[in-house]
Amino acid sequence: MNNNKKVFEKAVHGIFLILGLVTIGCVLMITVYLVISGIPAIREIGLLKFLFGKKWESASSDPSYGILPFILTSVYGTAGAIVAGVPVGFFTAVYLSKVASKGVKETVETIVSLLAGIPSVVYGLAGMLVLVPGIRRIFHVADGASLLAAIVVLAIMILPSIIKVSTTALDAVPKEYEDASLALGATPVETYFRVSVPAARSGIATAVVLGIGRAIGEAMAVMMVSGNVANMPGLFKSVRFLTTAVASEMSYSSGLQRQALFSIALVLFLFIMLINATLGFFLKDRKGV
Amino acid sequence: MYGNGVSKARKIYIMSMRVLMWASVAVTCLLALFMIVYISVRGIPNISWEILSTKPSYLSGGIGILPDIMNTVYILIATLVIVIPLGAGAAIYLTEYASNKRIVAVIEYAAETLSGIPSIIYGLVGMLFFCQFLNMKTSIIAGALTLVIMNLPTIMRTTQESLKTVPQSYREGAFGLGAGKWRVIRTVVLPGCVDGVITGCILSAGRILGESAALLFTAGFAHALNGIFEGFSSPGATLTVALYVYAKEQGEFGIAFAIAAILMVLALVINLSAMLTGKYFKRRRNI
Numbered sequence: 001m002n003n004n005k006k007v008f009e010k011a012v013h014g015i016f017l018i019l020g021l022v023t024i025g026c027v028l029m030i031t032v033y034l035v036i037s038g039i040p041a042i043r044e045i046g047l048l049k050f051l052f053g054k055k056w057e058s059a060s061s062d063p064s065y066g067i068l069p070f071i072l073t074s075v076y077g078t079a080g081a082i083v084a085g086v087p088v089g090f091f092t093a094v095y096l097s098k099v100a101s102k103g104v105k106e107t108v109e110t111i112v113s114l115l116a117g118i119p120s121v122v123y124g125l126a127g128m129l130v131l132v133p134g135i136r137r138i139f140h141v142a143d144g145a146s147l148l149a150a151i152v153v154l155a156i157m158i159l160p161s162i163i164k165v166s167t168t169a170l171d172a173v174p175k176e177y178e179d180a181s182l183a184l185g186a187t188p189v190e191t192y193f194r195v196s197v198p199a200a201r202s203g204i205a206t207a208v209v210l211g212i213g214r215a216i217g218e219a220m221a222v223m224m225v226s227g228n229v230a231n232m233p234g235l236f237k238s239v240r241f242l243t244t245a246v247a248s249e250m251s252y253s254s255g256l257q258r259q260a261l262f263s264i265a266l267v268l269f270l271f272i273m274l275i276n277a278t279l280g281f282f283l284k285d286r287k288g289v
Numbered sequence: 290m291y292g293n294g295v296s297k298a299r300k301i302y303i304m305s306m307r308v309l310m311w312a313s314v315a316v317t318c319l320l321a322l323f324m325i326v327y328i329s330v331r332g333i334p335n336i337s338w339e340i341l342s343t344k345p346s347y348l349s350g351g352i353g354i355l356p357d358i359m360n361t362v363y364i365l366i367a368t369l370v371i372v373i374p375l376g377a378g379a380a381i382y383l384t385e386y387a388s389n390k391r392i393v394a395v396i397e398y399a400a401e402t403l404s405g406i407p408s409i410i411y412g413l414v415g416m417l418f419f420c421q422f423l424n425m426k427t428s429i430i431a432g433a434l435t436l437v438i439m440n441l442p443t444i445m446r447t448t449q450e451s452l453k454t455v456p457q458s459y460r461e462g463a464f465g466l467g468a469g470k471w472r473v474i475r476t477v478v479l480p481g482c483v484d485g486v487i488t489g490c491i492l493s494a495g496r497i498l499g500e501s502a503a504l505l506f507t508a509g510f511a512h513a514l515n516g517i518f519e520g521f522s523s524p525g526a527t528l529t530v531a532l533y534v535y536a537k538e539q540g541e542f543g544i545a546f547a548i549a550a551i552l553m554v555l556a557l558v559i560n561l562s563a564m565l566t567g568k569y570f571k572r573r574r575n576i
Contacts, residue, residue, distance in 0.1 A: 029397040087313070243409045
């Protein structure tokens with residue numbers, strides 16, 4: 001190989017290396033920007049006062065920046081969505097993977113991926129005009145835009161990913177396990193729930209964690225149905241999530257208020273990193289089996 | 290049903306599990322059906338040629354979504370043009386070049402992290418970095434660059450998967466004939482990643498069409514009609530952002546439903562094309 005060619009190959013290698021490193025660069029950039037812009041407000045307000053303050057009054061003359069309402073709303077909202085969405089997704093996945101015929105499975109899977117493809121603002125729009133008035137009428141509250149509406153919308157939005165990931169996990173359970181269980185006298189349904197499901201448990205756990213990540217990060221759909229007032233969370237109260245707190249004031253904020261919004265984003269980012277770490281734990285667990 | 294060997298308690302358990310499964314499948318399907326029917330019924334009557342072909346006018350008070358359609362097209366093109374070389378290049382590095390396992394693990398971990406970050410955080414960092422630090426102001430191109438970071442993991446993953454199906458013997462054969470590394474990549478590896486890139490593009494297109502939180506503060510929500518080049522540097526709302534603005538800020542539900550119906554149809558088209566291309570590539574590979 002002559003020298004020119006060697007240099008050329010080295011250069012090509014270098015270019016691909018740089019392209020490969022872009023991803024790392026992006027993660028670093030996001031982390032650095034969030035930390036740098038998120039720290040000043042926390043310093044000024046005080047970490048404890050910021051995280052555990054119960055009052056968010058960014059617009060008043062004596063502003064107070066406590067984000068406990070947002071944190072709790074995000075946690076309750078996500079928990080509610082998981083409680084409502086996971087069982088439906090789980091049973092659907094078992095049905096699709098084990099009971100359904102090939103034709104039914106394909107049809108329902110197409111429907112599920114259509115649900116996944118609907119943009120979040122469309123869910124928000126339907127929620128605004130169906131769910132919010134519905135809640136007002138059924139529960140006789142003054143305004144249906146509430147935590148409950150957000151929970152329902154989030155539960156619907158996480159449903160497709162829970163179904164997809166759980167189905168894949170259940171499909172991967174070795175047939176021998178099920179055959180053995182059937183041969184020992186268990187009925188098919190007992191086999192699915194007592195043998196297949198435990199065998200696929202880390203995959204199903206992954207699905208739940210992914211659902212948590214999606215629910216806690218969703219902004220626009222939630223913004224459209226949750227009422228967006230910085231209350232402490234209550235099922236029928238108008239509430240504000242971590243995501244919507246950032247989105248709703250960003251366009252007109254300035255000074256400390258704006259910096260506080262960056263700090264909220266930092267808190268949200270930490271939540272997501274925590275969820276990612278959990279996810280990594282489950283994935284590793286799965287590889288080990 | 291199972292004869293005498295199955296106790297009553299077991300029968301009850303089996304029956305209740307069956308009922309739960311059927312009910313869940315029914316709920317899932319009814320939700321999808323409801324969304325499709327509801328959005329179509331409220332949206333399609335509102336779609337007219339006038340809305341599709343005009344821009345909003347303060348004089349007549351009419352609302353048109355042509356600018357939003359154009360902005361969506363611009364942002365789609367800009368994002369894909371930038372993200373394809375980046376994502377495919379990264380995938381090629383990972384499968385063809387990288388010999389250091391630690392670097393591979395770090396890059397893959399970074400990609401995983403990126404795909405878990407919520408879009409509102411992308412919007413925020415995009416605003417800080419592209420709009421303010423790089424001084425692009427609120428513009429389509431700043432929005433597109435933000436979406437590039439979001440979609441990088443998708444393109445990377447699909448390309449990587451398609452590269453894994455290129456038989457190792459092809460590469461070895463090319464090397465054996467005296468080809469250099471770059472030549473092998475150009476003639477053997479690149480053709481092999483076409484299907485991955487196409488699948489990735491379809492998935493990304495779906496995500497870009499549906500994205501709103503990341504674009505609100507990077508691409509803005511202007512409804513001005515621009516040509517393609519001035520379009521890149523000026524702010525503009527995509528269809529999704531326009532839907533949000535019309536529904537939440539202006540209470541124009543007719544227009545919002547019209548846009549929602551258009552988005553549903555596009556989502557349907559993207560879904561179908563993803564399915565069809567997936568099947569096509571699978572068949573071609575098996576031959």
